[in-house]
Structures are given as structure tokens and as C-alpha cells.
Amino acid sequence: MAGITDVARLAAVSKATASRALTGNGYVAPDTRARVRAAADELGYTASTNAVSLATGRTSNIGVIMPYANRWFFAEVLEGIQGALLEHGLDLTLYDAKPGTPGRARIFGDFLARKRFDGLIAVGLEPEDGELEMLRRVGRPLVSVVGLPGATSVVAIDDDHTARRATEHLITLGHRRIAFVGGPAGEHGANVDRQRLRGYRASMADAGLDELAVHVPSAVNLPGGYEAAVDLLGDARRRPTGIVAVCDEVAIGAIIAARRLGIQVPSDLSVVGIDDHEYAEMFSLTTLRQVPREQGAAAVDMLLAQLGGSPPPPVEVLLTARLIVRSSTGPVDPQSSAVTAGTRLRTGW
Amino acid sequence: MAGITDVARLAAVSKATASRALTGNGYVAPDTRARVRAAADELGYTASTNAVSLATGRTSNIGVIMPYANRWFFAEVLEGIQGALLEHGLDLTLYDAKPGTPGRARIFGDFLARKRFDGLIAVGLEPEDGELEMLRRVGRPLVSVVGLPGATSVVAIDDDHTARRATEHLITLGHRRIAFVGGPAGEHGANVDRQRLRGYRASMADAGLDELAVHVPSAVNLPGGYEAAVDLLGDARRRPTGIVAVCDEVAIGAIIAARRLGIQVPSDLSVVGIDDHEYAEMFSLTTLRQVPREQGAAAVDMLLAQLGGSPPPPVEVLLTARLIVRSSTGPVDPQSSAVTAGTRLRTGW
DNA sequence: CTTAGGCATGGAACCGTTTCCACATTTCGG
């Protein structure tokens, strides 16, 4: 492998000059620079990142820590981050810190301590124990996408408000019996889900519908939404006319459940989600669109700003989700409450 | 930040001894080692990875390059790799090389050339132009999960064989009109998809059913499968009794389409997929299970083996997919071919 | 009782850059 010494020799200059010519720091005569460049090209020279980092103290690498890499939101954010970093010529090191695993402890204990990065982006991280403190102790700029509220600069949508708008959308359409499907049972579960639930409750309360508010917890994915909806919709007497789902996957699960139970969407049941998942269109799902990819890119921008200037006070960027009306929601049908068809699960598809 | 010099001073030994004590290379008296360890702990010492890499030539980092990070297969493989690396204390740098993007060119041109890793895992990579040559020129051990056949060590399932078994499963159940849904139109599309199509065709030919073989191309995802199946199933006369889908997502799309068209699964239509996607169970999908997570872990093992000893000849590890029979497939129903219900799309859900 | 070899340690070179500092040469305002 050709080193800068080789380049310098070939260009007949000193290492120092070669370095200046290639990095652009300091004075170099134009033709000298050209000669060095040519030599570098000829030798196929690429600076050793390790040596550069050691000398400058700057890795050109950003760490990304998230609890999952295989869920829609996280995967999309990851792609957004990756794309933005790519443009800046920065590498990305991924830390997949699954809650409650021994691996997670190692990540916080060992991996982060290596400081292989100039800055860190935490996505949807809900710190346990002393994890927040450990993040802090790393001593690198930290930006988060969802989560770590107050502790760092954050980019996210306003989950409370978004759930409110989803609920209001149904209320405006005349719905009163509106259930919230998905998310945490009790005090557990992700912050995001709890906030959305809170937004739903607030919205119901504002409309004087406290009494009718119902929360059906579920796993936050398609099968979870399906099962919860089967439960909820199976009993015709407590069946709502509208469902606010904690996210699109749950909403789609609910739609599939409704379909299986012979309940027509939207004439018998309106369903609204949050996300605008890649499947939303296929299921004609009305939803509040967020674009995780943009959130990832925004986080990169914020981080880079911090890497440049002095650390700004923690900033909170709240993006607004846009309501995308498709045909999973509609006005409440005065007839529909009489419908009793399909209360029993049919078997098979 | 405490350096090894500080540790050495505190433990009253030389840098050399401190290094040996901490890395475990070379002779160190037990009590000296203990003293150094204690000093390191007290100072909260963590070796600078850059300095270590520079001195040893070993980054403790593995690069992973894949065209997508947000598709089921890729995300699962990624988690498998991450988990395995975590156990070995290795970091993971992710390169998301989307086909045909300018970013991809930069990744191959600049990013990989930095050699920030000891080895590289390519997942489902289909090299364009001189990309294979560029990968080679990086000069680091390379293992791939799916793709790069022959060029490197590979771990994958035998797609041809797997599709064959899926097809044979339906044939054994008495099906004759079996269509293949999903994948490439013409010569384009992913290698994997082409191989599966080939396996299907071969199996049909073996059973003397060449004439009945039908391929309906589609985007390789849920909506793609849905649309293709609506087309295929819409016309009762050319409707098959069985569908082999290129993957589970497409299969599920087809099941949803069938359901929407009023076609009963499995009595009117059997559907078999490949993957055992996380949604497969919910849809009672019969499928050939592959476990991408294991493939990722296996790739890590192979790579680590290469990093240790001398490079072995390219090895091909073909995993066997297991047939998981659920209730989306069943014996062909002699009555069912007479069924004509639901040929027209109903609107709404 | 030698002496070869294992054990334990420290000094110094080295990994491949960047950058500080010193020095020389221009350029330019006054």
C-alpha cells in the first residue's frame, strides 16, 4: 500500500507539503499541488483513516444506536441517516442495542467507550438504568430521533398532537365510539406509544367522549393489531365505529381483522393510522404521514452543525405529520350500528 | 482522556509492560498484570482504537455492504451479523449501496477504499460494471450472503432447489395448474428471483406440466403480489389452483387478493411462499423457512475463520429451507374449478 | 557448576498521518 511518503517522494516534495497539498490545509503552490495530486493518483493513494484520525482526533464516522434495525420506522430512519452521511463522506457504525439483552450492556459498556465516532445519533432509544449517563460520558455530540426528550437535541413528530389529530379526524366524521388500538398495557411500553395514547385520550376528553374511550393494548405490529382487533370487534355490542391505531401496521392488522369478520371498512368501521407505511396505500389507509427518512437526514444536519460550531442548547425539532385521507375512513353510517353480521370468526381465508 | 502512558505511570511500569498486561501478549508477572489492570480501571482507560489499528494493522471492525437495509431479508441478516459481531467485540460499519444511485458509486470508489475494516460481508449484492473488481482490489477477506456466486465464499439457501420443493409440495397435493408469482420480467431482476423461477420451471417440467407453467412478474413485495394476483385470479378461466410465490410477502399479497376476490384459501387456491416472514404465521402461510439471521451469523463465522488462518478456497454453504406446512395449502378440490364466484373486484374492504 | 532457555521488564522504533515551527522567498503598502 502506497503511503504519503511514497507520494511525497514521487512528487519530489516533503511529507508535510504532500499532506498540505492533499488535505488543502496551509499554503501550497498551485503547480506543486498538481504534481502531488498526480503522484497520488498514479499510486492509487488513499490516506489511512486510522493515521488521520490519530493525528487529527477526528474519525470521519458517525455512530448510530437503535434498539431495532428491522422495524419499518427504524429501518427507514437508518436509510435516511445513511444517505445524508454518504453525501458528506462520512461512515456509519451501527449499534443494535436490543433492550434487556446482555449485548446491550456490552454496547453501552465497551463499544461506545471506544469512541470510534465523532458524534452519535440515538434512534428511539429508551435508556435504562444509567445508560443516559453513559451516553453523556462518551463526550461526543449526541442527537436523537425520537426519545431522550430534553436530554439532547431531538427530531421527531409530536406524537401527542398527531394522535389528537387522528382522533379528531374521526370525531369530525361523526364518530363517537372510537377505540385506540395498540401499544402499552399499563405503564410499560414505548414512550412514543404512550404519548399517542395520551393524545387520543385528550382528544376524546375535549370532545366530551371520555366515557366512550377504550384502549385495547397489543403488540405494535401487524399480527398484534389483527389479534387486538379480532377481540375488540368480535363482540358486536362493544364494537366501535372508529379505530385510532397506534401505527399503520396495527391499523392494517385491524383492517384485515375487520375484513375477516365481515365488517365493511369504512362503512361499518373507520380506521386511521399513523406513519404512512409502505403498505398504507395498498390498504387505502387514512393515516398521518411521517417521513422517517427525513427525520434521519435532519438528525444528521443537526449533528453536523454541532460538530462544526459550539454546542447549541438542546433543540427540539417537532415535525408535523400530514393527514392523508384515503378510504379507510368515512362518515359514520347511521345504519351500521345495527349490523351484526360476521361476529363469529370464519375459519380459513 | 487517560492514555496508556498514564496507566503505566500509575502502575509504575513501562508503557511496554502496561500494553502487554492489558492485551495479554507477551510475558507479564501476575501481580504486575493485576496492578496494571487496577490502574486502568481507576483511570477509566480505554485504548484508542485508532492507535491500536495503526500499530497492529487490525481495525476491529467489519464492513457490511447491502443494497437495502429496510427489506425483511436484509434487515434480518443485518441483525444476525450484528449479533454475531457483538459477541466477538467487533464493530460494524454499514454501507447501503442502492443500485443505480450516485451514492453507490461513491461507496465503491471512496468508502471501500478507506479499508476501515478487516473484512467485508456483502449481502445480496449484484455487482454492476467493475464493482466486483473494486471489491477484490480492496484486498480484504470477503464473504457474501446470497449473490457473488463463485467469486467469494457464500452462504445462502439453494434458491433453485427451494422453489422446486415449494412447487413439488403443490404437485404432491394434486395441483396441476400452478402459477409462479413475483419476480423478474424478462432477463432483469434479482438473481435470487430468477433462480427461484428456474426451480419452479424445472419442477413443472419434471412433472410433465410445462404447458401449464405460468409466470406472473411483479414487484417483490406485498402490494406487488397483491396486484399480480388480482390480475391472475381475476380471470376465472386462466385461474390456477396453486400459486408458488417468489417470497412470503408476495404470497401474502396473493392471499389478500384472493380473499378480496372471494376465492377461498386453501379450498379454491393453495399458496406457498418462501421465507417464513414474520407475518407468515398470521396468514397461516405454508412456506419454506429460511432464517436470514442465521445466515448472517454464519457469514460472520466464515469471515472470522478467514481472518484467522490462511484464506481457504471459496466455500459455498448452502442451507436447506424447511417446509413449514400451515393452512394456506391443501389438496386440490375437484369442485373448486367450477367456482366462479367473486371474479369481479369488490370495492372497499 | 556451567549454561541454555524461560520469564519479566524497559527502551526505543514504528504504524501513517497532520501540524507546529523555522526559514526562505515573494509581494506589497507606505
Added chain:
DNA sequence: CCGAAATGTGGAAACGGTTCCATGCCTAAG
């Protein structure tokens, strides 16, 4: 025309580790 500032270059010192080599001691084999 002169001195200061700007420009251009090279030597050498970092950056923070690992490892080669030399040294000295101790043990055990011959």
C-alpha cells in the same frame, strides 16, 4: 526602497498505542 505580511516549503514532533530487541534474573538440564 524597506519592512511587514503573505506565501511556500521542509524538518521534526506529535497522536497513542504495539512490538522488536536488549538486558537481567531464575530455573533446570547436562
